[in-house]
Structure formats: structure tokens, C-alpha cells
Amino acid sequence: MRVPYETMVKEFTRVLEKYGFTEERAKDAAEIFAQNSLAGVQSHGLNRFPRVVDYLKKGEIDPKVEATCTASFGAMERWDGHRGFGPLNAKRAMNRAVALAHQYGIGLVALGNNNHWMRGGTYGWEAADQGCIGICWSNTCPNMPAWGAKEPRIGNNPLILAVPRSNGEHIMVDLAMSQFSYGKLETTRLAGKQLPVPGGYDEDGNLSTDPEAIEKSKRSLPIGFWKGSGLSILLDMIATILTDSNSVAKIGTFGDEIGLIQIMIAIDPGKFQDAHVTDEIIESIMADVSKSEPVQEGGEVRCPGVGEHRKRRDNLANGVECDEGKWNEVLAM
């Protein structure tokens, strides 16, 4: 079914207010969920909403706690999320990084002791909406073996890079260090399909495209084998150093995936050139990439984010495509 974006925001806001958010914070949080749905990322939009409401009911998320700055030096700040509502803390942190970038050219906010930020792309996009390049990442619970290891001890620590376009259609990558998320393995298994490329090892130690075999072995594959493994470890080290908060290993001792770290970096290219110069640079690179001869006849070679722009436009014009059952669940809340 299709639900108008504004209706979605309104309903999410209503429910969040009911569970203790102030009006303003409810609307901000609702927009994050609705925007993720608008971008087609339902796993961190509508479909995740009921679970978050469950956490609110159980008191596992305090809707009133806000992240605070605990240390500051020039263009760099350290914040404590006090294990509040992850996405609002993360958004404030990126907004602060953007303010620092406006003041110093570049700004960094290291947010420790926070909770899950839902979709990392939210914060890269947030920076880009304010004319900044956004670079951000989160650590996670241990969910992937290091290269050469059997059991999960490193995180799939998603990394986001975004560049701003003045038409609002930013170019962005949002990528976990694992080739596929556990959510993707599950949906592929439920659809009775195989992964398009190997996503991990089966229990006999062979590379596999069978989602079920990988779920069983818990041996999901880092992107680029040893490369994604090393990148994941370094992203966790930098995050833990900058916050003196919980590393992936420490998060693994908490039972649930809580107390995460997010690093937000914003860079303001507007200090060096007008937005139209930045636009032209991005468009010229996009044009060159899309000139590529596709492997599949009639195929298309696109820059990251272009598929999402189409989805957004369609969802804005025709209502957000979503699961009727999930939507009715929200209406009944």
C-alpha cells in the first residue's frame, strides 16, 4: 500500500508522544523513521518502528534523556549519549559537527555510550542537507569473525560518506563492513533465494551463497575479505579512542546491542567554493561513471544513491510504499 509521507510523520509523532516523547522530539524522531521509509529503507523505517515502541514500553529507551557534550577542543567534541534514543542523539551530534564545520571548515563529534542509530545514512544526508560533506560511522555488537577467525569478535561497523548537491539529491554510500547484513540473509532465505555473490562460509568452511548456511555458521564475510576485516577493526579503534567508551568487544558483554559509539565528521566545501562548483564536480563524475558500458545488455551503471533518489521521488509523489500489516499496526497503537 501507499501512505502519504506527511501522514506517516503524523502517525509516528502521535505514537511517540503517547510513549513519553515531547512534541518536538516526537516529530524529529518520527521524521527520521519516515525519511528512512521514504528512501526505501523500510528495515530502519516503518518496519522497525514497532520494535522501538516495544523498547519504549519496556523502559529500555528513555525518551527524555539527551546527549551532552563532555569535552571540547576547537573543532572537536566528545559527547555522551547516556544510552538515550539513538537516532535523536546521533542527529544532534551530526548537527553539532556541521556547526563546527561552519565555524572551522571541518568538525568532529564523537558520541559514545549511545544506542542504535537505525540507518547511518540519515546522518550523512543530514550533513549534506546543510551543504557539508558528511563522514560518519558506528560500531556494533560483535557480529562478524575477523579474517582468519571462526567466531564473531568484530563489528560490521557501517561507514557512510555523503557529498552535498544543491538540488537535495545527494550522493551517498552507506555500507556495513559485512558483505550482507543478517537482515538481508534472513529476507533472502525467506524468499527461498541464493545470495548474488558469496556472503560467508558454511559450516564446512567453504564460501557460500546460501543464506541459511551462513546464518548457521555465523561466519559472515567482511567486504574484501582481510580488507573489510582490518577496516572494521580500525573504525572501532578510532571510535573507542575518541570517546573512551565501549568498543565492539565491550558491547558484546552487554547482552543487547546497546551503548554504541558514533563518529560524526562534517566538512564544509562552501568555505572554498560556491555550491554550483561542487554541483558541477559531482555531476561530471556521475556523467563519466554512467558512460560505462554495462555488463548486462540494456543495463545501467549508476552512482551510489541514484536508485534512492528515484525511490524518494516516487514515494513523495505517490505515497510511501509500505507493508499494510505494519502500517495497520502503527495505526492501532
Added chain:
Amino acid sequence: MRVPYETMVKEFTRVLEKYGFTEERAKDAAEIFAQNSLAGVQSHGLNRFPRVVDYLKKGEIDPKVEATCTASFGAMERWDGHRGFGPLNAKRAMNRAVALAHQYGIGLVALGNNNHWMRGGTYGWEAADQGCIGICWSNTCPNMPAWGAKEPRIGNNPLILAVPRSNGEHIMVDLAMSQFSYGKLETTRLAGKQLPVPGGYDEDGNLSTDPEAIEKSKRSLPIGFWKGSGLSILLDMIATILTDSNSVAKIGTFGDEIGLIQIMIAIDPGKFQDAHVTDEIIESIMADVSKSEPVQEGGEVRCPGVGEHRKRRDNLANGVECDEGKWNEVLAM
């Protein structure tokens, strides 16, 4: 054969002075080559030295030109490399980023219109030697197809992350966005071996571990398939925006791989905590990773850089392991 590190520096310095470097710049450049050899990365150390001397003879590198700052705003600067000697320009740029980090917590220098920086790890290590987290990357000539494309239009744009340890044995990843470099494909082919994992596609479009087949098709594989492809495009976009210099596509029009961009980011964790706290964080993550049960019986699961530390120690104690023919070439210069 084994050559003492100091002898290597002395000989490189002698040759570089002969080809027009001032004494000080010759020594600095010599140290970069010798350090890369010390770390075991001969492809960007001794083995590359004769080619660089060739370029000097031909006048393709001006040993006297230095990068200059062309724009500055707070913690962020834009530099022009004037197509001088890549590694010295890159080192100065990272040193300036470190100085900015000391002043503002974080610093960024965007160096456009430079030349090849040899080994990117040099500059991550440089930041770490001064107590900073180093993040840097370079763009390259087009040498990899975008995901879904047949011909190379994107770069393998190496990305480096380094964290500082006060014992000088920093933890670092230095990774190209391609699964294997063309150099690695060549050495594997010459050794008559197969790649350990698929490194690209053969001319029939099948994933392949045969280096020769990939050299022929020019279809090397991005790390994580679509993920490394997207990351490569974004790294190029950010680099081009921050310098208004040459994108991968533009470099592809120059014939040779010249006029590259490097982005240097330094972050000073010393503003928030003593170095021993940072050391403890890094060591605790290293300890957790190395507790992993290895896939190979008797194997070892290591953090990135640990193998290099061993190589450095061995090469410092026993002389740098190197190819006798290449070394004699240098002695005869």
C-alpha cells in the same frame, strides 16, 4: 641480501642529490623510500626507486617545486602540489594537517594537482608518529570498472586509517579499493600461482582467481563488489570537491598517472586523554581480536599492522631484506 637501513638512506640521499634535490629534501625523500622498504613494501621502496630516478632524468618530476597553500579556513586548508615530487608534498600536507589538529583537535589538508605518493601508509604512519589518528586517501588513474561496468572508469583510490601507539608500533590499514593491485596480479602470474580469492572477471565474465585472465579483461574486482565501487566513487568526489582539482576521469585524460589528489585528515586524541589511555584501548581491542579461534589449525588472528611491525623489527636488526640486483642498480647510479 640485507642492507642496513642507514646505508639505504645514505645511498638514496646521494642519488637524489645528484639529480637535483637539495640536501635536506634528498634526505627526507630517501627516508620515505627506505621506510617503505623497512616495512617490507618494496614495491614502493627500493624497487620503485630506479623508476623515480628515470622520471627525474627525463624532467618529469621537478625536484625543487614545493606544494603551497592556496586557501585556508580554520582547521582546513587547500594546497596545490604543482605536480612536484609526490611523497614530499604529501608528507608536508600531512604534517600540516597534524599541526592543525594540534591547534583545533582535527585538521584537514586537501592536496590537489600532486603526483603519486608511493605508499599511502607513509602518511598515516606520519600522523601516528606525532600522536594523531591519521585518515588519508588518494585518487588514481581509472584502473577498475564501476560495479556492473565493463571498462575501467573508477580508481582503486587507496584509503589509510592509522591509530597511534606510544611504542611507535601503530595499527594501520592501507587498502586499495580493488581486491588486488595490478602489481600483485603480475607477481602472482610470474610465480605461476592463482589468487587466494577471486580478484576479478575473465573475458567471459566469470569471477576468476587467474591473474592473467584478469590482466587481459582489465576487469579487476572492487572490494565487496558494489560496495568498494561506491566507496571509490565517493572518495574521488570528496577529493575533487575539496581541491577543485583532477578527478579520476580527468587523470585518465593525461596519459600518465599524474596530477593526483590526496586528502589528509589528522585527529589529536591527546586533547581528550593521555597517550597511555589510548594505548590501553588499542591493546585491549588487539587482545580481544587475537583471542579468536583461527580457521587454520595453529594459525593466528592478527590486527592490521602486526605483521609489518615484525618485519620492521627484523629489518632494523638484521638489515633490510632486498633484491640484490635492484640494490646494485642504486649503488651504480
